[in-house]
Amino acid sequence: MANGQRRQVFAMQTATAPAIEDFLTANVGVEEISSLPLDHPGAHDPAYRARRNYIADLARQYRLDPEHKIPEAVYTQQETAVWRHASRQLEQVHARRACSFYLEAKQRLGISPFRIPQLGDLSAKLTVASGFRLAPVEGLVETRAFLSWLGKRTMLSTQYIRHHSRPDYTPEPDVVHEVIGHVPMFTVPDFADFSEFIGKGAVVATDEQLAQLGRLYWFTVEFGLIEEAGEIKAFGAGLLSSFSELEHAFTDKVERRPFNLEEVIHTKFDYSDMQPLLFVIPSYAYLKEVTRKFIRSFDKTGDLSVAPVGVPKAVW
Numbered sequence: 001m002a003n004g005q006r007r008q009v010f011a012m013q014t015a016t017a018p019a020i021e022d023f024l025t026a027n028v029g030v031e032e033i034s035s036l037p038l039d040h041p042g043a044h045d046p047a048y049r050a051r052r053n054y055i056a057d058l059a060r061q062y063r064l065d066p067e068h069k070i071p072e073a074v075y076t077q078q079e080t081a082v083w084r085h086a087s088r089q090l091e092q093v094h095a096r097r098a099c100s101f102y103l104e105a106k107q108r109l110g111i112s113p114f115r116i117p118q119l120g121d122l123s124a125k126l127t128v129a130s131g132f133r134l135a136p137v138e139g140l141v142e143t144r145a146f147l148s149w150l151g152k153r154t155m156l157s158t159q160y161i162r163h164h165s166r167p168d169y170t171p172e173p174d175v176v177h178e179v180i181g182h183v184p185m186f187t188v189p190d191f192a193d194f195s196e197f198i199g200k201g202a203v204v205a206t207d208e209q210l211a212q213l214g215r216l217y218w219f220t221v222e223f224g225l226i227e228e229a230g231e232i233k234a235f236g237a238g239l240l241s242s243f244s245e246l247e248h249a250f251t252d253k254v255e256r257r258p259f260n261l262e263e264v265i266h267t268k269f270d271y272s273d274m275q276p277l278l279f280v281i282p283s284y285a286y287l288k289e290v291t292r293k294f295i296r297s298f299d300k301t302g303d304l305s306v307a308p309v310g311v312p313k314a315v316w
Contacts, residue, residue, distance in 0.1 A: 151199025181237030
């Protein structure tokens with residue numbers, strides 16, 4: 001895509017990553033980010049690759065630190081300019097298309113175009129608001145491992161930023177997508193609980209159930225719409241962090257259907273193109289409840305507060 005960014009949630013796969021290792025103390029098989037695909041905007045820029053390595057080292061420091069304190073990332077003027085461009089562009093469309101919870105949360109968290117927020121500061125604010133936290137990660141993580149950490153009310157987050165030659169585009173999640181797209185919604189208690197349910201479900205899911213969770217995540221956390229005061233608004237991070245995707249979502253090129261869990265979990269998607277179909281939830285409380293019932297069907301105990309036998313407590 002020329003102007004959108006793709007959140008490859010269920011393309012976030014590394015070949016041999018252990019699905020339920022303790023992320024804070026073990027090697028989770030994070031994708032090497034200094035070796036970029038040839039079509040990546042920064043593939044032929046040694047300085048950009050060096051900056052990504054610097055950011056990756058911060059995530060490794062976090063895991064090695066017994067206190068797991070998130071190191072502060074020092075961003076360059078060029079990186080801040082990229083953030084400022086993307087942030088200001090998105091502010092214009094957010095005012096018209098973003099849900100009210102998101103707009104209020106973004107303001108409370110102090111997310112602005114002027115500086116790239118530090119994950120440590122945002123994590124502390126999330127913990128107070130909903131008990132969620134952020135954990136820096138240096139690259140893409142295997143699907144089950146990534147989702148399972150939501151079950152610990154933890155969002156694994158990248159800190160690097162897209163290449164300056166394409167400030168409107170990134171082929172993988174970057175700090176614009178994570179902070180502008182994802183972070184504000186974790187202040188909404190029902191949404192935070194819903195995310196936790198998905199994470200706990202990922203721990204015990206079969207491969208087919210994991211695929212269904214993937215579709216549920218895609219059509220909600222990434223590309224979700226909500227009915228609000230008689231209007232349809234966006235709450236998905238893939239929409240909220242992409243100017244072109246968010247504008248596209250409200251055109252006649254997109255079919256917007258009422259959310260139906262059975263339909264959603266059996267609807268395939270293509271992350272490489274603009275989305276032709278989106279689903280509209282009536283409320284976050286509704287989404288939380290239908291997801292809770294869905295996840296309970298995965299496990300005979302039906303108790304989402306108790307870790308299934310054999311699942312490491314580090315994950316639960």
